[in-house]
Amino acid sequence: MTININTSIAMKYLKHIIILLITITAFNAVSAQPTKEDKKKAKQDAVKALVESQHYTFTAQYANPQGGGHRFLSSDYDFKVRKDSLIAYLPYFGRAYFDVPYNSNDGGIKFTSTKFTYTAIAKKKGGWDIKIKPADVKYIDTINMYISADGYANVQFTITNKSAISFDGILMDKETKSK
Structure with a gap:
């Protein structure tokens, strides 16, 4: 037992x-x-590295014309920022004021610039304000970007002969196909 x-x-x-x-x-x-906080921190570190390297692609998801109307973009529109160049392939919705030849620039914001100034200012609560002034693009006066710490961005184009337009989207590190 x-x-x-x-x-x-x-x-x-x-x-x-x-x-x-x-x-x-x-x-x-x-x-x-990894915790949710760890993943968020890793993403924020990756965005910071992209902004500091000045080598990123903004992928537009929405267009916001000055006259109103938030438009979803279904195609691959982007704005590539590199240390030595800017490449824009974005649509345009808005009003032209003067000196716009018929069919000029296919109605979009499409250019490559190699002469520009680039200023990035870090925000106190995260994110960056970026101001770009291309010197070799005829109608683009200023490009203002706000990039959040999480990689969401708003890009506004001030154009001399058309109403301003902004785009909402995300920052990406991958190379997208050239347009």
């Missing part, structure tokens, strides 16, 4: 030890997973 009692007690202890080991293993697996 004592053998059965000891075996019964040993089995209970063994069950408790197994349950304890499973619990510890599960806890370690869960705690090894």
Whole structure:
């Protein structure tokens, strides 16, 4: 009889030890997973690296013409910023004021610039205000960008012969196909 009692007690202890080991293993697996805060911090660090390297692509998701109307963009429109160049392939919705030849620039904001000034100012609560002034693009006066710490961005184009337009979208680090 004592053998059965000891075996019964040993089995209970063994069950408790197994349950304890499973619990510890599960806890370690869960705690090894990156937390939501870790993922957010990693994304913010990646955005910061892109802005500081001055090598990123803004992918437009919405156009906001000055006259109103928030338009969803279904195509791949973007604005590439590089240390040595700016490449814009964006649509235009708005009003032209003067000196716009028929079919000029296909109605969009499409240019490549290699002469420009680029100023980035970090915001106190995260994000950046960026001002770009291309010197070799005839009708683009200023490009103002606000980039959030999470990579969301708003880009506004001030155009000398058309009403201003802004775009909402995201910053990406991947190279997109050239337009």
